[in-house]
Amino acid sequence: MNLPLLTIALILVHLAGLAAATHAVMHTRTPQGAFAWALGLALLPWLTLLPYLYLGRRRFHGYVDQHRRHRRQFDHAREPVTLSHDPSCERYAALCNMLHTTFHPGQQLRLLVDGDATFTAILDAIAQAEHYVLVQFFIFHDDGLGRRMQQALLERAAAGIDVCVLYDGIGSHALPHHYVDTLRAGGVTIHPFATQRRHTRFQLNFRNHRKIVVVDGAQGFVGGLNVGDEYLGLAPPLAPWRDTHLAVRGRAVADLQRSFAEDWHWVTGTLPPRRSPPPGQGTAHTLIVATGPADLQESCSLFFVTVIHAAQRRLWLTTPYFVPDHAVTAALQLAVLRGVDVRVMIPSRPDHRTVFLSSTLHAYNALRTGIRVFRHQPGFMHQKVLLVDDDTAAIGSMNLDSRSFRLNFEIAALNVDRLFAGDVETMLHNDFEHAIEIDKTEYEHAPWRRRLAMHIARLFDPVL
Structure with a gap:
């Protein structure tokens, strides 16, 4: 039978x-x-x-349709902005056309070079909120930093401030229910993000990898850090943790709000509170680059290709996962052929072994085309930073892998400003001083089994 x-x-x-x-x-x-x-x-x-x-699932029609429809509504409702006509921004015009947005002049930027600086600034800004706080992270942990964030949000909610929180359901899978329940009981409106309103365990793609904080519409934060002790370098064996965030004041904060509002509206059917940012008092031209699988184009990959093609003298980038697609690989190779100083910094320690093995093979292939590759030491490097020539720097959540290129929702700030680019250059010079430049022997002298493992790992590039 x-x-x-x-x-x-x-x-x-x-x-x-x-x-x-x-x-x-x-x-x-x-x-x-x-x-x-x-x-x-x-x-x-x-x-x-x-x-x-x-x-394998690559479509989510309900989200795509509503995302595009409400993006158009948000575009129509957007207040008139002062367009940037700086000639140095013209080489990125294709990005503005693709994203239906623009550079904002006069932005005030502050580089936050590690977890302590980042969360000191974020928690201080939250503590001074008078109207509302919008918070979105891929990962929340119920640990020391997570509880500090929880307490800061509860204090603002108790003061009558609107507090809206989004977290990714897969990225924050280890977050206990009592953490969320405590926030809700204290008056914080908090929801997990998913591209399907009905939860399904058969869906790991289309994660919301964005990290956004907006306070009163006046101040915004964007970058690579999540909420957890490891981002402060307190979780061996990956400690010390190297990461970078950015604080923004000016009209560009409105675009951070818009990105949050689109995701919030999908999850809740309502719009979060909103205020118009005051004009910036700085010198930067800032473009907020929000990308994701609901876009008509593969917008994140095209972002990297556009910025790489803009480089004439220097292109330095740091990424924890170096798994470029063919378009980005070709753009990097063409930059080398133009005589651009192309450098890529990757970690020396793995947090995910499969992607680390694949990254090592891609690094070897990059070395063969004249790209210089460095491994950051000590600890783990998680920052996503890009420096172009002497005037452009981008900081955000985007990795150089297929998940960021076409599966995840990402966000970054592309900034054209010589003063800020100088700050980023100083930061990266310090990182390079603590890094080891690798050569082809890293791959060629590796044991046969390890090289085989690299090539097997590369087979999984589309989902890494």
Whole structure:
């Protein structure tokens, strides 16, 4: 009796595999990915069907439709802004056209070079809030820093301030219910982000990787840090932790608010509080770059390609995960051929072994084309910083991997300002002094099994 049941189960699994293979052929982004999924689902469905349910979904029509519709509404409702006509911003005009936004002149920027500086500034700003606080992070932890953030938000809510919090349901999977319940009981409005309103465990893609804090519409924060003790360098073995954030004052804060409002409206059906930012008192031209899988183009990848092509003398970038796609790889190679000083800084320690192995192989390939690659020491480097020539610097949440390019919602601030670029240059010079420049022997002298592991890890690039 059991044998027929087993036979029926196997037949059903194979039929489900064939149906999923057809879906993969129709919807997977690249021919290579479609072929790999289809072959695996058709021949080995008992091994590939479950991973495909978790990783293969690439459309979420309800979110896409509403995201685009309300983005247009937000665009129409946006107050008139002073357009930037600085010639140094013209080389990024394609980004403005793609994102339907513009550079804001006169922005006041402050570089926050580690976790202590970042969260001291954020918590101080929250403590001074008079109207509202908007907070969005990929990860919240219930640890020392998490509880400091929780207490700061509860104090503002108790003072009658509107406090709105978004966190990613997958990124913050370890966050206990009592942490969220305590915030809600204290008057904080808090929700997990998901691209499907009905929760499904069969969905790991389309995570909201943005890190945004806005206080009273006057001050904004964006960058690479999440809320947890490891971001303060308090969690061995990755300590000390190297990361960077940015504080912004000026009209660009309105675009941070808009990004938060779009995600908030999807989750809650309502709009968060909003105030118009006062004019900035600085010298920077700032473009807020919000990208994600709901965009018509692969906007994050195109962001990197555009900025890399703009470089004429120098291109320095730091990323914890160096898994560039073909477009970004080609842009980096062309920059080298133009005579640009191209440097990439990556970690010396892994936080995710598969992506670390793949990054090592990509670093080897980059070295062969003239790109200089450095490994930051000590600890783990998580910062996402890009420096172009002497006048442009970007800081945000974007990694150089497929998740950021086409699967995650990301955000960054692209700033054109020689003074700020000088601050970033000084910061990166210090990082390079604590880094080791690698050469091709890192790969060539590695044991055969480790090199094989690198090439196997590269097969997973589309989902890393």
